[in-house]
Amino acid sequence: MRNYSQVLDRMQGAVDRSRRSLEEVTLIAVTKTHPPETVEEALRSGIIHIGENKVQEALAKKFVIGEKGIWHLIGHLQSNKVKKAVEIFDRIDSVDSIDLAAEISKRCEPIGKKMRVLMEVNVSGEGSKFGVKPEKALELAEQMNAQSNLEITGLMTMAPFFQEVERTRPYFSRLRELRDDIQTRTGIQLPDLSMGMSHDFEIAIEEGSTLIRVGTALFGSRPKPLETSI
Ligand SMILES: *Cc1c(COP(=O)(O)O)cnc(C)c1O
Numbered sequence: 001m002r003n004y005s006q007v008l009d010r011m012q013g014a015v016d017r018s019r020r021s022l023e024e025v026t027l028i029a030v031t032k033t034h035p036p037e038t039v040e041e042a043l044r045s046g047i048i049h050i051g052e053n054k055v056q057e058a059l060a061k062k063f064v065i066g067e068k069g070i071w072h073l074i075g076h077l078q079s080n081k082v083k084k085a086v087e088i089f090d091r092i093d094s095v096d097s098i099d100l101a102a103e104i105s106k107r108c109e110p111i112g113k114k115m116r117v118l119m120e121v122n123v124s125g126e127g128s129k130f131g132v133k134p135e136k137a138l139e140l141a142e143q144m145n146a147q148s149n150l151e152i153t154g155l156m157t158m159a160p161f162f163q164e165v166e167r168t169r170p171y172f173s174r175l176r177e178l179r180d181d182i183q184t185r186t187g188i189q190l191p192d193l194s195m196g197m198s199h200d201f202e203i204a205i206e207e208g209s210t211l212i213r214v215g216t217a218l219f220g221s222r223p224k225p226l227e228t229s230i
Contacts, residue, residue: 001041003218011212014205025205028072028194030215032057033222036064042218043069051093051213055081059088074156074194074213076130083107086115093118093156093194093211096132098143105147114149118156118194121178123171126160134174138182145188154192154210155179159200168200172207 007027015022029042030051039050039061052058053075062071072091077100085092086107095101095117108115119141122131132140137155144152157175159168172195183190196204198217205212215222 001038001045001218003220004045004047007214007217010202010217011205014202018206020205024210026211028074028211028213029218030074030197030213031061031219032075032215034219036061038219039065039069049211051215055085055088059084062088072213077104079103086113087111089115091116091118094120094130095144095150095152096120096122096130096140098140101140101144101147101150105149108149114151116151116153117144118154118192119144119152120156121175123157123174123178124160129158131157134178137178138185141182141188141190142186145186152188152190154190154194155182156194156211158197159195159204161199165200165203169203169207172196172200172204172209176208 011025012022015025026049027047028049028051029047031039032053048070049072050069051072051074058071070090072093073085073089074093076094077085082103086104092104092115104115120131121134121137122129123134141152144150155175159171162168175195176193179190179193192210193208194211195209196212198214201212201214
């Protein structure tokens with residue numbers, strides 16, 4: 001993982017520019033499509049948070065690695081996979097409907113787990129992206145907060161891809177403002193903002209991100225998933 005120090009340098013630059021400190025920003029190493037050895041390498045280098053976007057894939061890696069690290073589900077979750085997902089993930093960062101929130105809470109109950117979750121918001125309005133619409137976010141936050149086996153701690157989003165990375169800034173500031181608004185109006189504490197990927201995390205940090213999700217910048221480009229992927 002020769003790129004770790006480069007990522008840390010970029011993070012440091014962004015926190016310096018925004019008068020924040022490195023301790024305020026958690027790095028999630030996104031290991032999707034990479035083998036278990038990549039996850040182990042990341043954990044050995046001191047990275048604690050691992051991001052995966054598929055339940056089966058994460059399960060296969062955890063089988064090899066065992067109980068190490070804090071695992072985040074960062075991809076879309078189908079209801080028929082919730083039961084497995086709540087067993088293997090420590091956080092679910094992509095909850096975007098009340099049905100999904102209720103199902104997660106229900107499946108956590110018998111195993112005595114309270115799942116920490118983020119609400120995914122589609123701030124760009126792009127049809128290809130998951131996430132609740134910003135105008136529905138307050139209502140969903142209240143519904144999620146009412147689930148007994150969920151703890152909502154913040155919001156997550158993906159900005160559109162722009163060659164000119166500065167253009168992502170309004171999407172990140174919009175998520176922060178939405179969080180501030182929901183927090184003020186509901187009293188629900190939402191300290192977490194998961195925003196920023198390899199290409200745009202510096203802008204996201206400058207706009208208040210507390211969790212960045214970084215794959216390519218740490219591990220290089222991803223192998224193409226197999227056609228028959230699980
Ligand atoms: C793949 C993925 C990432 C990481 O993307 P990179 O550009 O490789 O850093 C971050 N967030 C989500 C939701 C992803 O699916």
